[in-house]
Amino acid sequence: MSQQSSLSDHPGDQPPHGDGRESSASAPDPAQGSLLTTPLLAITRLVLRFPIFTLALAIGLSVAGAIYAFMYLGYKTNRLDLLNPKSDHNRLWIEYVKEFGDEDDAVIVVEGAGRDQVVPVLEELSTALGREKRLFHAVLHEVDLSKIRAKGLHYLSAEQLQGINQYLDEAVPIINGDWSRLQVGKLVGGSAQMLQAAISGAHAVDPNFAFEHLDRAVNSLAAQFGAQPHYLSPLPSMPDELSILSELGTEFFLAKEGRIGFVLLRIAVAKDELARGSEAVRSLRELIGNAELRHPGVKIGLTGLPIMENDEMESSQSSMLRGSILSLFGVVIVVIAGFGGVRHALLANLVLLIGTGWAFGYATFAVGHLNILSITFTATLIGVGIDYGTYYVSRYLQYRREGKNCEESLLTTSRIAGPAILTGAMTTVVAFFATGTTSFTGIAELGIIAGGGILLCAIAQLFVLPALVRVVDESRIGDRLPKPVPVHAGIRVLMKAPRLIMMLAVITTVTAGWGANRLWYDYNLLNMQPEGQESVELEKKLLSECDQSAWYALSYSDSREELLKRKAKFLTLPSVDRTQEIASMLTSDDEVKQPIIATIARRLASLPERPPLIAVDTLDDLGAIFAQAQELAQHSKDGANTARHLELLRDAMRRLPASDCYAKLSQFQQQMAGDLLSRLHILRSVANPEPPQLSDLSASLVSRFVGQNGKFLLKIYGRGDIWNMDVLTKFVHDIRSVDPQATGNPLQTYECSLEMIRSYKWATFLSVIVIFGVLYIDFRNFKHCAMAAIPQFMGIAVTFGLLGYMNTPLNAANLIAIPIILGIGVDYSVYIVHEFLEQKGRYRMSPGTAVAVMVDSLTTLIGYGSLLIASHRGLHSLGQVLTIAVTFCTLMSVIALPAFLTWITRKRPLVPWVGDAVISYDHNDLIEMEADSGNLTDTRRAA
Numbered sequence: 001m002s003q004q005s006s007l008s009d010h011p012g013d014q015p016p017h018g019d020g021r022e023s024s025a026s027a028p029d030p031a032q033g034s035l036l037t038t039p040l041l042a043i044t045r046l047v048l049r050f051p052i053f054t055l056a057l058a059i060g061l062s063v064a065g066a067i068y069a070f071m072y073l074g075y076k077t078n079r080l081d082l083l084n085p086k087s088d089h090n091r092l093w094i095e096y097v098k099e100f101g102d103e104d105d106a107v108i109v110v111e112g113a114g115r116d117q118v119v120p121v122l123e124e125l126s127t128a129l130g131r132e133k134r135l136f137h138a139v140l141h142e143v144d145l146s147k148i149r150a151k152g153l154h155y156l157s158a159e160q161l162q163g164i165n166q167y168l169d170e171a172v173p174i175i176n177g178d179w180s181r182l183q184v185g186k187l188v189g190g191s192a193q194m195l196q197a198a199i200s201g202a203h204a205v206d207p208n209f210a211f212e213h214l215d216r217a218v219n220s221l222a223a224q225f226g227a228q229p230h231y232l233s234p235l236p237s238m239p240d241e242l243s244i245l246s247e248l249g250t251e252f253f254l255a256k257e258g259r260i261g262f263v264l265l266r267i268a269v270a271k272d273e274l275a276r277g278s279e280a281v282r283s284l285r286e287l288i289g290n291a292e293l294r295h296p297g298v299k300i301g302l303t304g305l306p307i308m309e310n311d312e313m314e315s316s317q318s319s320m321l322r323g324s325i326l327s328l329f330g331v332v333i334v335v336i337a338g339f340g341g342v343r344h345a346l347l348a349n350l351v352l353l354i355g356t357g358w359a360f361g362y363a364t365f366a367v368g369h370l371n372i373l374s375i376t377f378t379a380t381l382i383g384v385g386i387d388y389g390t391y392y393v394s395r396y397l398q399y400r401r402e403g404k405n406c407e408e409s410l411l412t413t414s415r416i417a418g419p420a421i422l423t424g425a426m427t428t429v430v431a432f433f434a435t436g437t438t439s440f441t442g443i444a445e446l447g448i449i450a451g452g453g454i455l456l457c458a459i460a461q462l463f464v465l466p467a468l469v470r471v472v473d474e475s476r477i478g479d480r481l482p483k484p485v486p487v488h489a490g491i492r493v494l495m496k497a498p499r500l501i502m503m504l505a506v507i508t509t510v511t512a513g514w515g516a517n518r519l520w521y522d523y524n525l526l527n528m529q530p531e532g533q534e535s536v537e538l539e540k541k542l543l544s545e546c547d548q549s550a551w552y553a554l555s556y557s558d559s560r561e562e563l564l565k566r567k568a569k570f571l572t573l574p575s576v577d578r579t580q581e582i583a584s585m586l587t588s589d590d591e592v593k594q595p596i597i598a599t600i601a602r603r604l605a606s607l608p609e610r611p612p613l614i615a616v617d618t619l620d621d622l623g624a625i626f627a628q629a630q631e632l633a634q635h636s637k638d639g640a641n642t643a644r645h646l647e648l649l650r651d652a653m654r655r656l657p658a659s660d661c662y663a664k665l666s667q668f669q670q671q672m673a674g675d676l677l678s679r680l681h682i683l684r685s686v687a688n689p690e691p692p693q694l695s696d697l698s699a700s701l702v703s704r705f706v707g708q709n710g711k712f713l714l715k716i717y718g719r720g721d722i723w724n725m726d727v728l729t730k731f732v733h734d735i736r737s738v739d740p741q742a743t744g745n746p747l748q749t750y751e752c753s754l755e756m757i758r759s760y761k762w763a764t765f766l767s768v769i770v771i772f773g774v775l776y777i778d779f780r781n782f783k784h785c786a787m788a789a790i791p792q793f794m795g796i797a798v799t800f801g802l803l804g805y806m807n808t809p810l811n812a813a814n815l816i817a818i819p820i821i822l823g824i825g826v827d828y829s830v831y832i833v834h835e836f837l838e839q840k841g842r843y844r845m846s847p848g849t850a851v852a853v854m855v856d857s858l859t860t861l862i863g864y865g866s867l868l869i870a871s872h873r874g875l876h877s878l879g880q881v882l883t884i885a886v887t888f889c890t891l892m893s894v895i896a897l898p899a900f901l902t903w904i905t906r907k908r909p910l911v912p913w914v915g916d917a918v919i920s921y922d923h924n925d926l927i928e929m930e931a932d933s934g935n936l937t938d939t940r941r942a943a
Contacts, residue, residue, distance in 0.1 A: 035777065036419040044414035044466055048407055051467035058464040062354040065361020073360065074369035082371055082442030082752070089751040092743040096554060099707035103138075104745070106281075107304040108263040108288065109538055112297060115258030121291065121298050122252060122261045128287055129265055135280040140700040141263040143251045147696035152686030153597045154587040161596040164683065167236065168603050171680060174673075175607060182673050184665055185617035185625050187217050187234065192629040195636065207636075214629060215642045222645045224668045225652040231671045235679065256545065264704075267306055281310045303538035305551075305745065308529065312872065313372060315530050319870030326869065327382050330862035335390055338855035341482025344397065347468050348389030348461070355460035356381050359453030366452060367445050373816070374446040377453055382863045384428060384824055385457030388421045390859065391831060391852040392461055396469065398848035400481050406473045410466045418462060420834035423778040424827035425458030427771045431823025434766035435816070438759030440752070443816065447763070488850035494895060495844070498906075501899035505794065505892060513797035518804030522811045523725035523753050528874035543721055551723070552580075553716040553735045554744035556707065560586055563712045566738055570716050573734040575727070577719035582697060582705045583712040590691040597689045604684035611673035616665045619658060626650050715744075722746055725753070753812065760815045767819045771826060779833070788833045791897045792825040795889030802884055810881075813874030817881040824860060825889030828853045829897055836901050841908055843901040850894070857890035 047054040084090055108125055112118040122141040129139045153161060174181050191214035198207035220234040253262040267280035281302075288300045335345035359381055363370070370377075395417040399409035432454065435447030494501055529536040555570070557563040560583040567584075570576050587593070617625075630646035633639035653661050694702050705713045718731040732750045735742045775785040799821070803810070835849050864886065867879025 035780075036422050037415055040418035040422065040462065041411065041415045043463055044411060044418070047463050047467045048410060048470055051470050054464060054467040055471065058354050058460065058467075061361075062357030064357075065359075065364075066357040069360035069364045072368065073364040075375075076369045076371050082373065082440070084439045084441050084755070087439065087751070087755065089743070089747060092741055093748055096556065096743050099556065099709060099711050100713060103266045104305040105264040105704075106267050106284070106302065106306045108265070108284075109301045109303060109542070110261040110263070111299040111301075112259060112261075112295075115252075115254065117295075117298060118254065118258060118261040119252055121295050121300070122263055124294075125263050125287070125291055125300075128291070129263070129284075132283065132287075135268045135283050136265050137268070138266040138700040138703050139263065140265070140698070140704075141253060141261070143253075143701060144698055145251065148585055148692055149686060150688040151690060151692045151696070153600065153683075153688075154590065154593060154691050156593075158589060158592050158596065161593055161600070164600060165596065168600065171676060172603055174676065175680065179612055179614050179673060182614055182669055182676070183617055184221065184669060185622055187672075188214070188221070188622075188629055189625045191217050192625070192632055195629075195632050199632070199636065211636060211639065211642075214633065218629070218642055218645045218649065220672075221668065222649050222652075224664055225649055225656075231668070231675075233675050234672065235676055260545075264700075276313065277306055277310050278314065281307060301534055301538045303535040303542070307535040308533075308539065311533050311535050312529060315533070315872040316372065316375070316870070316875055319867065319872050319875050322866075322869060327863045327866040330866070331382060331386050331859045334858045334862060335386065335855055338390065338394075338485055338851050338858070340484045343472065343477065344393045344469070344482065347472060348386060348393050348465065351389055351460050351465045351468060352382070352386050352457060354464055355385055355457035356453075358456040358460065359385075359449075362452045362456055363449045367449055369445075370449070371442050371445055373442040374449050377446060377450040380450050380820070380863065381453050381457055382859075384454055384860055384863065385461075386859045387827060387856040388425055388458045389461040389465055390855040391417060391421055391424075391849075392465055393469070394484065394848045394852035394855070397481060397484065398846065400473075406470055410470060414462070414466065416838065417831075417834070419778060420831050421458065421462060423774060423834075424830040425455060426774045427826045427830065428820075428823035429455045429458075430770040430774055431763075431767040431819045434770055435759070435763040435819050437766060438763050440755050440759040443756065443759050443763070446816070447819075484847060484851040485854070486847065487854045488845050488847045491845050491850055491894065491898060495898060495902045498899040498903040501895060502903065505896035505899070509794045509797050509892075512801035512805075515801035515804035516797065518807070519800055520809050521757070521815075522809035523728070524723045525749065525812065526723050528811055528813055528872070528877070530871040530873060543723075551718070551746045551749075552744055553718070553731070553742050553746055555714045555716065555735075555739045555742045556711045557714075558711055560712055561588065563714050567714055569738045570714070570735070573738070575719055575731040575734045577717045579717070580705075580715040581712065582694075582701065583714070585697065586692055586694070594689050594691065597687055601684065601687040601689055604680055604687060607677065607680055607684060611670065611677050614666070614669045614673060616662055616669065619653065619661055622665075623650060623653075716742075718746065756812055756815065760818060763819045764822065767822045771822060775826075775830070778830070779837075784833055784837070787836075787897065787901070788826055788829040791829050791892035792822065792889050794896065795825055795885060795892045796821055798888040798892075799881065799885040803881065808877065808880060811874060811877060814878040814881045817878060817885060820882065821885040821889065824886065825893070828857065828890055828893035832893060832897055832901070836905075839905075841905065843898065843905045843908075845894075845898050853890070853894050857886060857894075860886050 085094060110118050110121045110125070112121065126139050126141040129136045153164075156164075170181075180186065191210065194210035195207070195214055198210045216236075217234045220232040223232040253264070254260065255262070267277040267284065269276045270279060285302060288302060292298065292300050332345060332349055335348060336342050338345075356378075359377075363374075363377070367374070392413055396409050396413045399412050400406070404412065429451045432447045432451030436444045436451060438444050438447070526536050526539065555563070555566055557566070563581065563583045567579050567581060570579055626646055626649065630643050630650070633643035633646060636642075656664075694706060705715075707713065716735060718727065720727045722728050722731055728746055728750050732747050735747065772785055772789065775788055776782070779785055779788070796818075831849055831853060832845065835846060836843050861883060864879050864882035867875045868883065870876045870879065
């Protein structure tokens with residue numbers, strides 16, 4: 001047995017010096033200063049009295065918790081599950097979901113040389129997807145408007161329809177057999193007669209209408225006889241709406257002049273899938289891969305919000321699994337190396353597993369599910385939950401090396417180190433529970449689950465670990481004690497210059513912390529996704545090349561008319577690029593228009609296929625008619641050009657041979673007749689009297705724009721990169737200026753980003769307040785509370801400063817590190833301040849505390865540092881922030897704080913033995929302590 005051990009085996013002995021210093025009999029027990037000591041010691045006595053029962057109960061509860069979690073713990077991976085259902089913006093979203101569902105479109109993007117190459121691939125993919133009805137539905141690559149086209153007249157106003165009827169008043173006699181009305185002489189002569197009547201003051205004739213008829217006829221004939229003759233119809237033009245509708249048919253979803261095509265679809269989501277739609281996405285990618293092999297000149301990709309969310313969850317899940325395995329092995333190795341042996345490291349990790357079983361059972365009972373944020377609590381349990389066991393075991397082994405037996409060492413550890421462990425655990429727990437009070441559901445659930453899980457792991461280490469250690473160490477294998485790494489020796493060297501260490505810590509904090517003014521927040525969620533992820537890269541490409549995004553705002557209404565009014569207002573906004581809806585495909589005033597359309601359809605029921613040959617007037621008769629018309633035009637207001645064209649026409653006809661004139665006139669008349677007949681055929685093709693119905697459109701299209709209660713939906717797409725917060729803010733404000741009840745992913749993300757930041761700020765503020773409360777309950781002294789807290793604020797300042805210098809932004813994933821750092825970082829300071837209060841004389845960190853803090857910090861670094869291997873950039877950034885923060889919080893705790901304590905106790909009276917409440921010192925410590933007090937010779941003699 002070592003010399004220092006023999007000395008500490010006799011707590012009743014007098015110390016080997018008596019220069020006015022307290023004896024062990026009169027010195028107070030520092031542990032009695034904590035309110036936690038008595039209950040901790042009582043429970044420890046109980047579990048040590050019944051260790052087997054304690055272990056059986058603990059293991060039984062852990063297994064029961066694991067089974068309970070396996071059977072009932074669910075997964076909610078929808079972003080909607082992260083939001084507070086009582087918030088106004090989320091209430092609007094929930095109402096939308098009730099009406100239209102929460103499915104977003106997955107988008108297959110086909111890129112080729114042109115339309116002829118892209119369209120066949122779109123059709124092939126749609127056909128293949130249609131056969132997989134279990135996994136895919138609402139497949140849409142085209143819009144078939146053939147049924148809508150047949151009802152095109154319904155899109156004209158009643159006045160326009162009456163105009164068409166008047167047009168038919170002149171056309172119907174022609175198609176009924178009187179084709180002579182299209183003779184050139186009657187065309188120009190009739191217009192001249194109308195103009196003559198108008199000039200004479202006939203009230204029934206509009207002079208402008210008459211002159212327009214004459215001018216159109218003359219210009220058409222002039223074109224026919226011009227230097228480059230081409231047909232120019234003299235017939236009145238059809239309404240623009242009718243012209244557009246007459247061209248409708250099948251419209252494919254194309255962009256960039258047909259070089260990019262799209263297939264929209266909805267994917268099936270199984271209830272037990274952690275990553276939503278994983279089976280469907282895997283099958284979809286396999287189908288796309290096969291299609292690319294059949295079409296080597298075409299590139300096919302996959303994007304859309306469901307795909308990006310699935311990729312994000314798959315990446316996060318894979319990263320968390322790899323990180324958890326890596327951190328578990330890393331923690332075991334670090335603990336073994338720190339303790340200098342395997343036995344106690346395995347015992348601490350075994351108890352951690354027991355506590356983890358409790359934690360999963362608690363999570364199932366308290367919340368019932370994990371979300372895409374709370375799933376990270378496993379890494380927290382591994383990295384943080386082991387800390388309390390390592391500190392407990394480290395102090396236990398220290399007392400064993402002093403010569404105490406197993407039970408006595410365990411009781412001493414619970415009495416001396418127990419309050420520090422529980423206080424350190426509670427600071428972390430309350431930091432997480434503080435996030436549980438926020439309005440952001442995803443963060444709140446993480447706080448509740450992680451806070452309770454850490455508390456249970458700490459309880460396991462405080463009460464189950466002593467029972468397990470007693471069972472093992474009182475057996476034959478418990479005689480040999482491991483030798484820990486002498487971490488305290490290196491710290492002791494640094495403590496020879498405490499003022500220099502403090503100065504360096506302050507300079508580091510100020511210099512590094514200055515970089516915090518460069519720190520910024522990245523709202524762009526795309527920047528959190530893995531580098532090179534296809535769905536994200538395609539989204540960025542569509543934004544940059546086609547100005548198309550998977551994001552859009554949503555506005556809906558019971559009334560078709562109200563929705564179309566909003567559409568018109570939205571399109572005037574500078575931040576809006578385009579809209580989508582099908583409400584405009586339905587019509588109004590059908591009761592008024594239907595009888596008129598039925599009349600038009602009836603009048604056009606028997607159109608001939610081709611016009612007959614129309615006789616041509618003699619050239620002399622035409623010359624007389626043209627001369628009369630020219631004279632009328634010359635005497636008409638604004639008729640000079642028409643008269644000039646008639647003069648040129650007559651001159652051109654005189655210069656041509658008669659046969660050529662008759663040929664051109666006949667050709668003109670036949671073209672005019674064919675033009676008229678074609679127009680009438682088009683008119684008949686869009687003259688179905690039945691009004692347009694939703695059933696005229698494909699079910700896949702209707703399901704996207706009409707709710708289950710008949711509400712109409714309008715999708716509003718933003719202009720520019722809507723993932724950028726500045727663009728998004730403008731877009732959201734503009735949308736709400738038209739419709740305050742609008743919702744959609746952009747608005748949800750905007751509100752969630754703001755709510756998340758507010759939640760983190762509140763959680764941070766509450767964490768600080770509650771942590772100080774916990775510290776005061778333990779220390780009952782503001783000065784000691786400050787000693788434990790200030791190093792953490794220094795570490796956080798350095799962390800934020802370094803992030804600023806590194807241009808590493810805060811984001812939605814890593815912002816949660818702030819309350820976590822506050823809770824975890826203070827643990828090490830609590831241990832050291834407790835040890836400081838246990839000692840007399842100049843402060844020196846004991847071997848047990850030094851090893852424990854070193855192992856604790858490394859296990860925490862491994863737990864969160866494992867996130868650095870994550871391909872998901874959000875998780876990677878969380879690991880980066882936590883790794884930096886834990887590193888500098890640890891350095892401030894184990895170097896700067898001990899330097900401060902060493903300096904302020906440089907003249908404190910030395911009493912190294914105060915019963916079994918004090919920590920032991922090795923031989924070199926005793927020599928240095930006595931050298932400080934001038935009693936080196938006496939101490940060596942006593943030793």
